[in-house]
Amino acid sequence: MVMRAAGRPVELLMHVAAARRVAWPALPYVWPALAGVTLVYLVAGKVGLSLAFVHASATAVWPPTGIALAALLLYGYHLWPAIFVGAFLVNVTTSGAVPSSLGIATGNTLEALLGVWLVRRWADGREVFERARSIFAYAALVGGASTAISATVGVASLALGGHASSGRLGEIWLTWWLGDMAGALVVAPVLLLWAKDLGRRLTRAEVVELALVLTSVLVSGLIVFDGLGPSHLGNYPLEFLCIPPLVYAAFRFGQREAATCVALLAGLAIVGTLAGHGPFARDSQNESLLLLQAFMMTLTIVTLPLAAIVREHARSEAALAQSAAIVAFSDDAIIGKRLDGVITTWNEGAQRLYGYTSAEAVGRPISLIIPPELADELPTILERLGRGVRIDHFETTRVAKDGRRIDVSVTVSPVRDPWGRIIGASSIARDITHRRQIEGTRRERDTLRSVASLAAGAAHEINNPLAVVMGQAQLLSDEIAGPGRQRVGEILQAIDRIRAIVARMRHVTRVELMDGPPGLPPMLDINRSSEPEVSEGPEGPAAGSCLVIVAREERARRESLLRMFAGDGTEVIVDRRLGERRRSASAGGGRRRGPRRRQDISLDLQTRGWALVRR
Numbered sequence: 379m380v381m382r383a384a385g386r387p388v389e390l391l392m393h394v395a396a397a398r399r400v401a402w403p404a405l406p407y408v409w410p411a412l413a414g415v416t417l418v419y420l421v422a423g424k425v426g427l428s429l430a431f432v433h434a435s436a437t438a439v440w441p442p443t444g445i446a447l448a449a450l451l452l453y454g455y456h457l458w459p460a461i462f463v464g465a466f467l468v469n470v471t472t473s474g475a476v477p478s479s480l481g482i483a484t485g486n487t488l489e490a491l492l493g494v495w496l497v498r499r500w501a502d503g504r505e506v507f508e509r510a511r512s513i514f515a516y517a518a519l520v521g522g523a524s525t526a527i528s529a530t531v532g533v534a535s536l537a538l539g540g541h542a543s544s545g546r547l548g549e550i551w552l553t554w555w556l557g558d559m560a561g562a563l564v565v566a567p568v569l570l571l572w573a574k575d576l577g578r579r580l581t582r583a584e585v586v587e588l589a590l591v592l593t594s595v596l597v598s599g600l601i602v603f604d605g606l607g608p609s610h611l612g613n614y615p616l617e618f619l620c621i622p623p624l625v626y627a628a629f630r631f632g633q634r635e636a637a638t639c640v641a642l643l644a645g646l647a648i649v650g651t652l653a654g655h656g657p658f659a660r661d662s663q664n665e666s667l668l669l670l671q672a673f674m675m676t677l678t679i680v681t682l683p684l685a686a687i688v689r690e691h692a693r694s695e696a697a698l699a700q701s702a703a704i705v706a707f708s709d710d711a712i713i714g715k716r717l718d719g720v721i722t723t724w725n726e727g728a729q730r731l732y733g734y735t736s737a738e739a740v741g742r743p744i745s746l747i748i749p750p751e752l753a754d755e756l757p758t759i760l761e762r763l764g765r766g767v768r769i770d771h772f773e774t775t776r777v778a779k780d781g782r783r784i785d786v787s788v789t790v791s792p793v794r795d796p797w798g799r800i801i802g803a804s805s806i807a808r809d810i811t812h813r814r815q816i817e818g819t820r821r822e823r824d825t826l827r828s829v830a831s832l833a834a835g836a837a838h839e840i841n842n843p844l845a846v847v848m849g850q851a852q853l854l855s856d857e858i859a860g861p862g863r864q865r866v867g868e869i870l871q872a873i874d875r876i877r878a879i880v881a882r883m884r885h886v887t888r889v890e891l892m893d894g895p896p897g898l899p900p901m902l903d904i905n906r907s908s909e910p911e912v913s914e915g916p917e918g919p920a921a922g923s924c925l926v927i928v929a930r931e932e933r934a935r936r937e938s939l940l941r942m943f944a945g946d947g948t949e950v951i952v953d954r955r956l957g958e959r960r961r962s963a964s965a966g967g968g969r970r971r972g973p974r975r976r977q978d979i980s981l982d983l984q985t986r987g988w989a990l991v992r993r
Contacts, residue, residue, distance in 0.1 A: 412460045415449050419464030426557070427472055429652070431664035433542060434472055435482060435532065436550045438667035439648060440557035442468070443525065444565025446490035451497065451504055451566075452573050462487045478539035485531025489558065493524035504574060507567055507633045509690060510683035517563060517679050525558035553664060560644075560671040563678045568641045571634040578634075588635060594623040595639045596646065602657070603650030615657045617673060624677060628685035636685040637678075644674045711786075711807040714793065717764060719744045719756055722802065731786075731809055733779030747776045749783070763792045763803045773810065785811045837880045844880070848873045 422441040430437040446461045466483035470476060496519040497503060502512040533551045536542040542550055598619045600606035620643055628636040650656050651670045658669040705712045711731040714723035724739040732747050748756060752774065762769060769790040776784045786807040793802040855866040
């Protein structure tokens with residue numbers, strides 16, 4: 379039976395040994411902790427065995443199980459020697475039999491170790507009482523399974539030692555098991571929750587309210603289990619009177635206070651039942667305690683999950699409020715819709731992007747913002763969502779209220795109900811119109827570069843043979859006379875026109891887009907062969923403009939190019955101050971040095987672009 383309950387005992391013992399090696403140094407004061415747990419276990423065990431009626435080593439009230447579980451969950455497996463020594467001392471000082479006491483101590487220790495391992499493996503460890511699902515798992519794994527280890531090993535030790543008759547082994551086992559289960563379900567939650575939430579303080583109003591709740595628990599416990607009240611009530615089944623204060627504590631305070639109320643009621647109920655009061659009082663005191671413990675464990679299994687559900691609901695409401703705030707103030711358009719495409723939620727981002735208010739959009743089909751040519755897009759999306767598929771970042775087009783076409787990037791996720799069924803969809807749309815415009819500009823620039831490269835190659839291929847033809851024509855013109863010479867002259871004029879066309883092609887192909895200063899649009903560098911030469915002039919450029927230099931003899935041609943590439947509305951101003959200053963310096967005498975005279979062109983930066991021109 380031990381082997382079945384433990385699953386793989388060798389693996390468990392190896393896990394415990396490894397945890398001991400790792401966790402032992404984590405506790406600053408190991409020996410005082412061991413001594414403290416041993417002492418508390420011993421005192422609680424003596425109190426429990428004082429209520430042993432079926433056998434001296436078996437009782438329906440066994441708080442040490444809860445103490446052992448709480449100690450190991452809070453501080454680690456390395457405190458197991460305290461459990462073993464405490465259990466041994468409790469039993470050896472009661473029966474005086476060392477072998478059976480060692481067996482019972484082994485069973486109690488295995489019960490605690492296995493219970494903690496199960497809780498950490500399948501019930502969220504120290505956070506076991508934070509969720510209702512974990513509490514039910516704790517009740518089944520620890521309250522039901524691990525406590526059976528102690529009862530089985532303990533009863534086997536008594537039987538092998540000859541300290542219990544075979545006819546009473548079943549009764550002893552049941553008493554042992556229910557006593558340990560009550561300790562795990564009633565005592566352990568109080569210790570764990572108070573140790574975990576010790577730093578949480580109550581307000582003055584909450585303290586007063588909690589005092590009233592504890593008073594109501596005390597009064598109801600005295601009425602039900604201690605005979606307080608009219609004598610004619612006798613032993614009527616009034617145990618339901620204990621439930622309202624526990625439920626109120628669960629709703630108003632949480633698991634810690636609810637577990638405290640259950641433990642207080644359990645103490646009152648034990649005292650009253652042993653005195654012969656209450657609905658569970660029987661001729662046999664052991665039977666009375668077993669019935670009472672079953673009732674108290676039922677209250678625990680109902681109250682703690684209820685408190686956990688209330689706390690989970692509060693956390694969910696806070697998370698929903700936070701999510702709602704994020705959705706409401708998001709710059710992205712976030713839209714909720716049913717599987718039939720009807721809009722259910724519409725945030726401010728959607729209103730800014732599409733122009734419809736929430737009142738105008740909610741309740742209408744999502745096709746409201748889908749262009750007619752994309753009508754087939756919606757059924758495909760809804761079909762995929764119905765299969766639980768998340769649709770990530772596809773780019774499409776939507777229609778605003780004013781008829782504008784908007785390029786958007788959309789992510790669509792299925793929305794599920796608490797049972798996991800898909801009931802709708804949530805979409806997040808981001809405006810990418812500007813990004814697409816930039817991409818289009820880049821494509822145009824790349825096309826311009828490709829055309830320019832092709833034109834440059836063509837100009838080069840034309841210019842080389844043209845130079846040969848021109849040279850030969852000039853030689854021919856020198857050698858012949860008469861009408862033939864005139865025809866050669868016409869050929870040379872045609873060649874000059876071709877050269878002019880090629881020169882203009884070369885000027886156009888030398889335009890290159892490049893990045894300008896931070897925060898400004900791209901600039902145009904015509905005939906860029908080295909680092910740009912920029913002059914701000916004697917007094918610096920005006921705000922919102924950039925002063926650039928262009929060769930004097932190319933001024934008219936370059937100004938036309940600037941206007942062509944900078945776009946309509948760009949103001950091109952010729953500033954001759956720099957050229958005049960250089961001419962004045964040259965007239966002063968001496969040989970002129972430096973670059974030849976240049977003129978300045980100022981481009982208004984408030985327009986589409988700016989330009990830098992060098993010869």
